[in-house]
Amino acid sequence: MAEIASAAPQRVATRPRLRGAALLGTVPFFAYVTIFLIIPTLVVVIGAFASDDGGFTLANVGSLGDAYIVEAFGRSIALSAMSALIGAILGAVLAYALVTARSDGVLRRVVTAAAGVLAQFGGVTLAFAFLATIGLSGFLTLWLSEHGIDLYAGGVWLFELPGLTLVYTYFQIPLMVIVFLPALDGIRPQWREAAESLGGTTWQYWTRVAGPLLAPAFLGSTLLLFANAFSAYATAAALVSQGSPIVPLQIRGALTSEVVLGQANLGKAMALGMVIVVAVVMTLYSLLQRRTAKWLG
């Protein structure tokens, strides 16, 4: 956003300065951002470098190198990546199916409305829905076992990473539909007609025209899904009660454990680690968004 200072003297009418009264309108925004974004971030950053007696220390951040924390980050990233990829692919297919439907039709309206709701359907309610369906005494589990199929022959995978991946995917797919639909809508039918009249096959159209156009939006949406899963807490907290496999659950343990004490600042250091991971992801996302915006304006 560098402004080029021109050498020639200009006589531009100076813009009226914003008066205090005009600034009042921005107070709610800044108040909100301060309370819910700036202060918590500062608390996390300061706490990550604070010792128990309030001094400066690198011990908390150093502890992030401990094997169990590194493993938790590894599992968190793996879970987020898996659920983001599955969600992105299935969500993209569903979104494409919607685009081929009439844009003002009932089907499309119903599905986008449902996606809007389900993308936010997480936490305890979602965990409970899965427990009631395919939990150990879930109705589907019991119905299948009556027919000789044991869902949990190889262990109780629902309460471990495979189960978390499944449950996360449930809210990732609708989110993908919401964020990927605009990009699909931006693909104009004329482009396809142009490709066909120049003798291109469907395969060529997808690999040479639509594919490259949609790739940045697809990757960007996948990154958004990744960040969404990476920061999810309540769903996992309601579902997993052993081993705290992922970072948000490790942070919970650091803050509330009655067994291992004095780890509050270690929890903040882990939160700082999460902030950094999400910051990297969101930077990549915004770069990709910029590329997408060029095509789809």
Add this chain to the structure above:
Amino acid sequence: MRKLSRSAAVTLTAATMISLTAACSPPESESESSSSGAATATSAADLGGLDALVTEAKKEGALNVIALPPDWANYGEIIKAFGDKYGIKVNSAQPDGSSQDEINAATQLKGQDSAPDVFDLGMSVATANTALFAPYKVSTFDEIPADLKEANGAYVNDYGGYMSIGYDSAKVPAPTSVADLLKAEYKGKVALNGDPTQAGAAFGGVQMASIANGGTAEDIKPGVDFFSRLKKAGNFLPVDPTSATIESGQTPVVFDWDYLNAAQSTKTPTWKVFLPPNAVLGSYYAQAISKDAPHPAAARLWQEFLYSDEGQNLWLKGGARPVRAEAMQKAGTIDATAFAALPEVAGTPVIPTEAQNTAAKEYLTANWAKAIG
């Protein structure tokens, strides 16, 4: 888009923050600190005897307790009995909270009417937070064994129990040892009460499994390895057991304190308590009064009630071993029926020291997620 000049934005943010912090400061506690000095009383005698304490406490009219589940060591009945006896309203917050949650609440709510008055804590949390407690000696202080109290009464052990294996005899065969749980009959059926890196009861479960497998309370590796084998056999169930999961049959075998498993038997008649022979791990909880208690007199009266014969017998009724059991046995004031109903103990009970626990925790933190992952 009109850009806000940066300095204006900064000023505005700063102004907003200042006005907010002013608005967010907690209201001053309105309850008058009792002039009688209940907040600094270290025994009922300081206030002029038990009757004076009762009068002061009734004046306050309320008591805030925290993290006391009604079905834990009979707390539901204890809270009701205290409220009925003295006409004091007991506000019970976060019944399912952990010991650390109690301390967090005390620091976060400091100076407010809703702050907790009294704590019931695991020993690690109690010994780590003595600065937050008001020392107080109940009338029966001398009857409490010396190794189960802090000399000045900053915290005092209240009730204890042994780590046990609860099982639903209608669903699984009776185990005769910890190792039995590796058998195929227990596939997908064995649970710990919580995550051992977070919950004291689950931590005790791993310690007990360690003692049963040739380890000690300190050398917890054999216990972690046992649960790892249990996991590989497909027997370990990573579900947090509650009364509901036990009644619905989702968690047929649960490692938990014997008084909690015993309490479950009253709800589920087929629920049995098993104490493995020669792997007896004991642990006591501790009472403490908050230094910043909004109801200092009621807090002290609560302690007097808990350590009276009546309070101790109520704990015993819930299957917990009250700290004055021995003295009460001698005096003949103990509830003999409830005392006889406690599970049989075979072998010498191990009560781990803080040093042993610390060593065990380090190993557990580094290896638990891996072992059952």
